Amino acid sequence: MTFRIAGPLAALSLALMAAAPASAATIEVTIKQLVFSPAQISVKPGDTIEWVNKDFVAHTATARDKSFDVQIPANGKGSLTVSKAGTFDYYCRFHPMMKGQLQVAAP
Amino acid sequence: MIPALRPLAKSVGANLVGATFLAATFLMAAAPAHSATPTDPQIAHIAYTAGDIDVKAAKLALSKSKNKDVIAFANNMLSDHQAVNDKALALVKKLKVTPEDNDTSKALVKQAAAEREKLSKLSGAAFDKAYAANELAFHETVDGALKDTLIPNAKNPELKDLLSTGLKIFQGHQEHAQMLVNELK
Numbered sequence: 001m002t003f004r005i006a007g008p009l010a011a012l013s014l015a016l017m018a019a020a021p022a023s024a025a026t027i028e029v030t031i032k033q034l035v036f037s038p039a040q041i042s043v044k045p046g047d048t049i050e051w052v053n054k055d056f057v058a059h060t061a062t063a064r065d066k067s068f069d070v071q072i073p074a075n076g077k078g079s080l081t082v083s084k085a086g087t088f089d090y091y092c093r094f095h096p097m098m099k100g101q102l103q104v105a106a107p
Numbered sequence: 108m109i110p111a112l113r114p115l116a117k118s119v120g121a122n123l124v125g126a127t128f129l130a131a132t133f134l135m136a137a138a139p140a141h142s143a144t145p146t147d148p149q150i151a152h153i154a155y156t157a158g159d160i161d162v163k164a165a166k167l168a169l170s171k172s173k174n175k176d177v178i179a180f181a182n183n184m185l186s187d188h189q190a191v192n193d194k195a196l197a198l199v200k201k202l203k204v205t206p207e208d209n210d211t212s213k214a215l216v217k218q219a220a221a222e223r224e225k226l227s228k229l230s231g232a233a234f235d236k237a238y239a240a241n242e243l244a245f246h247e248t249v250d251g252a253l254k255d256t257l258i259p260n261a262k263n264p265e266l267k268d269l270l271s272t273g274l275k276i277f278q279g280h281q282e283h284a285q286m287l288v289n290e291l292k
Contacts, residue, residue, distance in 0.1 A: 034275045056194060057187045057276055074190065094183045095279025096286060 026050055031059055031072065036100035043082055045107045050079040059098065064089045144260045152206035154257060154270060155195050157249045158188040160219040167223055168238050177235045180287050184280065191273050198269055239287040246281035250274060
């Protein structure tokens, strides 16, 4: 049973890896007690940022320049794959004192 | 009236319901104090009551407002305050604490009912502005009470922790309310 599931899954993940740029990574930002941690991260185009919310209320990661607005449910996750280089300040729309920054390096 | 909470009642009175309640709370403040500091069952009751008041205000806003920023704010107040109050109910059950009604809770409920009555007569932009201004004043008052009175006097560490997390959430609401007030000017 395990073997049957593992086969197609392994094939699928190989296919996904082949499709993504070799260096693409997932960077985790934890939210706990209304704080983004780490508050500042440096990523590359193609990378995915995953916000993991340990709080029992919902948050957002909203760019000051409105270029993204990620919903992060209570005790849930939200993610964003970045494509554009630049420095993006973001905050939580519901609790605006929560602040973070994404630095996306030029490809 | 618990003396340490006089500023709470006074400030709510001043900001939310005007001269009549301000006078009333001054009278209450002048009355002899029966207890110096609130107990955990009283603190739990006050915190829960404040959350419930804001849930009711949010429901009123959702039934009246057409403004998307006001609606988004009210939806967030509804879900956050319900989430905090659910945690509070679970905690008092676990600790086998029965929240105890008290003069501060009673004053808050009475003032909030008067405020809802006033808000319910407004509509359109006038309602939106009044709701946003009240939310700002309410959160300023509640945050001040949590910080200066409720958290320092809470004896149970789990209650203290929940109130402290609540304060962070409500400080977020205060800032959000300030943004809303500025947008509606």
